[in-house]
Amino acid sequence: MLGIYLHIPFCIKKCNYCDFVSVEHGELIDQYFSAVKNEIAATGKMYSRKVDSVFFGGGTPSLPEARYITGLLEALRQAFDVSADAEITLEANPCTLDRPKLAAYRAAGINRLSIGLQAAQDRLLAMLGRQHTKEGFERAYGLAREAGFENINIDMIYALPGQSLEDWQETLDFVLEKRPEHISAYALKIEEGTPLYREVQEGKLHPANEETDLAMYHAAQEAMAENDYTNYEISNFAREGFSCRHNLKYWNVRDYLGLGAAAHSCIDSMRFANTEDIEEYIKNLSGGVLRYAASEFLPEKERKLEYIMLKLRLKDGFTFFDYKSRFTKDFREEFPEEIRRAVFYGLVEMDDRGMRPTRRGFDLQNQLVSLLTENL
C-alpha cells in the first residue's frame, strides 16, 4: 500500500508563522499543475502498489479553481491503482471554500477535508496573518457539511503570543461543539525567518511560556477525552474510526510518495525530495524529467532513529515484533540501559508486546527520543 502526497504551493497570503514552501502569486498555477501531471505520469509507471491514501497539502490546495485539483486526481487514478475506498484528503482555507468548489471536490471523490481554523478569536487570527475570521470558518464548515463531507479535520494551534488559557478553552469548546471527526492541535513553533519570528525578536510579541504551553496541551487532552476523541498521536485526536490514514503512514514509517515542489518521499528505505524551487520544478517536469534535489538510502542506524522518533509519537507506540521484523533484533536486548532510564523517568510503558509513551512521554517526547537514541 502506498500513500501519495501532492504539494500545492500557492496561498492568497502566507501566514505569519508559516515556513513551508508556498508563494503568493498565482501566475504559475497553470504551468505548475501540468508539471505535477507530468510527474504523476512519470512516476505512475514505477509503482504498481495499490494507493490507499491521497493527501493534497500546501500551501492552500483549496485556492486554485477546483478543476485543477480534480484534474490531478483524475490523472492520479489513471497512472496509479487508487483503491475505491482510499482516503482522499484536501487541505482547505475557510476563505477559499464555496458551494460549487465543494461539490466539485465531492464529485471527484475527495472524501476528507482538513480545514484550518487555528484559533477562534479574530484578534489572534489577525496576529497569525490568517485571511479568515471565526465567522468565515463557521460558514465554510457549514458548507462542507452541507456538501456531504463526513470526515472533516479541524486544525488548531495553541501557545500563541497573547493567547490566554481562556482563549484556548474557548477555541476548544467552539471546535468540539462542531463535532468534527478529527482534530489536530499543534503548539506554535516560531520558525526562524518568518514574520512572527521577527516580531518576537523585536519584542513586539511575546511567545507563550512553557507552563502555559503545557497547561494548554493538557486542557486540550482533557477536553478531547471528555468528548470521546482519542489522542492517537501527540497532536492528533480522532473519533472512533477516523484516525488519519495518510498521516499514519508517516508515523508508522510506511512508504509514501510525494509529488510536486518540495515534496518528500520515502520508499523502501530511500528518502528523496523534489526541489523547493517552484520554477525549477516546473522546468524539470515540463520536459517530464524526474530530478530529485535530495535522495539518500538510509543506513540502518538512521532507520532506527527515524523509527523510534516517529513511532513514539503514537499512543500505541510500537511492538517488539514489528521492530524485530524490520531490524532483525530485539529492541529490549539492543537498548536495555536506555529503556531502563526511559521507564525510570516515566516516559514509556512496556509490556511483553511493546512499548508506548506515557502522557509524560508525550509532554517530553523530544527527551524520550534523545534518550533512547543517545548511543545509536
Next chain:
Amino acid sequence: MKNDYQKNIRNFCIIAHIDHGKSTLADRLIEMTGTVSQRDIKDQLLDTMDLERERGITIKSQAVRMIYERNGEEYELNLIDTPGHVDFTYEVSRSLAACEGAVLVVDASQGIEAQTLANVYLAMANDLEIIPVINKVDLPSARPDEIAKEIEDVLGLDASDAPRISAKSGENVQQVLDAIVDKLPAPSGDENRPLKALVFDSYYDNYKGAISYVRLIDGRVSEGTKIRFMASGKVFDTTEVGAFSPEFVPTKELKAGDVGYIAASIKNVADTRVGDTVTNDREPAAEALPGYKKITPMVYCGIYPADGAKYDDLRDALEKLQLNDASLLYDPEVSAALGFGFRCGFLGLLHMEIIQERLEREFDLDLVTTAPSVSYRVRMMSGEELEIDNPTNLPDPSTIEYMEEPIAKVSVMTPDTYVGAVMELCQEKRGTFKNMEYIESTRVLLHYEIPLNEIIYDFFDNLKSRTRGYASMDYEVSGYEKSDLVKLDILLNGEMCDALSIIVHRDRAYGRGRSIAEKLKEVIPRQMFEIPIQAAIGGKIIARETVKALRKDVLAKCYGGDITRKKKLLEKQKEGKKRMRQVGSVEVPSEAFMSVLKMDK
C-alpha cells in the same frame, strides 16, 4: 678587551607594552635592512604562530640578524624579540641578559604602562643601555613632548633626542637603526676563554632536535664541539651552529658576542632550559652564568578530552606542545566527573589560555577544562608537608595544621580618577596596600600584595572594566603566606562534583559559593527533573539554586512527510550531548567547568 670583530655587532631587544608597536617596529627594521625580501614580508614577521598574530602578542622568543650600513661600515644587528606578557617575565629577563641594549617603545598617546615599567626595570637590572623611542607620533592623540618628559621623570632616561617615529608608516625609523649603532655598546667577552653561552630560548625541530638559542658570552663553538649544559649536566655533540635570518642559516662557528643557535641532536627541550649555560665539556667554564631558575608553574588546571575516547590524542598533543615549551607541565589525573585527563601547570593565565587554544586549534581537540588553581602548601598535623594544586586532593581539614598560599606583588598603573576603584578592587581581592607613586600629575602606580588565587579568578577582567580599560597591571609571585583557606564543594542533585571544587579563603567562600551556584544555574540546561545546585564547605550547605524541571519538549510536526528537519534537530541535540558530562544523574555542559571562573555581573 674588545676583539676587532665585535666592534660591529649590536645585540638588542625591543621592550614595549602590548599594542605599543613592538612587532610593527621589528617588521620595519627587518624590512629596512633588507633582511627579508619584500615578497616574503607579512605583518608581525617574528610572530610565527597564528595565535600570536591574531592576539597581537608575542608568545615565543625569536631572533633575527640584520645587516645595516652606517658611515661606510657594515654592522650586524641581532634583534632578540621577547614575549611581552607578565607570564613570561623569566623568559624576558633571560632574553634581556643576552643583549647589551634595549629599544624601549612607548606609545605617544598612552605613555608608560605597568608592564613597560616592569620590563625597563628588568633591563636596568641587566645593565642594558636603553634607547627610548616614541611611537605612533602620527596619531592625532599623540603628545610626544609630554611622553618624553614622562620617560625622563619616571624612568630617569634621557629622552631629549629619542626618535619620534611611526613604525606603521616607517617615519623616522632609520633614526632608530642609527641610534642602535651609535649608542649601544658592542659586546665584549673573550673568544679564547672557555665557552659560556646563555640559552634564551629553544625550538624543537623534527630533524635537528631541540635547538638552543644562545648568546655567546665567552669562547667559541662549532660543529663537533662537545657541549655541556651546566644546570642539567647533560652533554651533547654539536651538529650545527648558525645565525637567524630569521630562518636558520648555518655558519662555521659562533664566537664571544655572537647571537645564534646550536643544534646538537637534543631529544628533549627540557635538556636545554632557558637560562642555562652552555659550556665546552672538555674545557668547561669555572662557573655558570648567573640568573638561572628552574621555572615552576604558577597556575594549574585540569584538561580533559570532551570525548573520553580522545585521551590518547590529548596526551600526544600535550607531548608535542611540550617539545617546544618546557614550562608546560602535565600529569595524568582521574576525575569522577570528567574521567581521564591531565593536571597541567602553566606560567600564568595567558600561558594557560594559549595552551588550551592551541590544543583545540592545532590538534582539533574538544576540551573540558576546570577552573584554574594555584599551588597551596599544606602543613599536616603529622608534620608532613604537601603541595596541593588540585582542590580535590586537599586532605580532611581536621588533619591539617595550617595552609599557605602564594602571594603576588602587584603593580597597577592607572589614571588617578580610577585610584578609588582600583583600591576597592584590590581590597575586595584581599590585597594589602604597599604604596602609591605619582608617575605624572594624573597617573598613579599602586603597589599591592594580593593572593595569587584572587588574581587568577577575575582580577584582570575586573580591573579593565572598572577602569574602562585604562589601567594596566603587572605581577610577580613573591612568596607564600599562611591563610585561612577552605575547600568549597559543589553538589549537583545531591552528588559532589569533584571537578568543580575550589580552594578559597574562608571569608570569600559564601560569596563565591553563591556566585558559582548562580552561574551553574545559567549554564546547566533544564532536564527532566529538578536539579538542586548546592555549594558546601565540609558538608555545610552555604548556597543553593535550582534548575527547574523541563516539563514540555516536543519537536514540531513533520509536514508532508518531511522529517529531515526534525532529524537534523535531533542530530544537533546529539552533538550537544557529546559536549555534556554526566555528573551523577545530571548532564553538565563542558563550558560549565570554566564558567565558574568568569566574572560576576
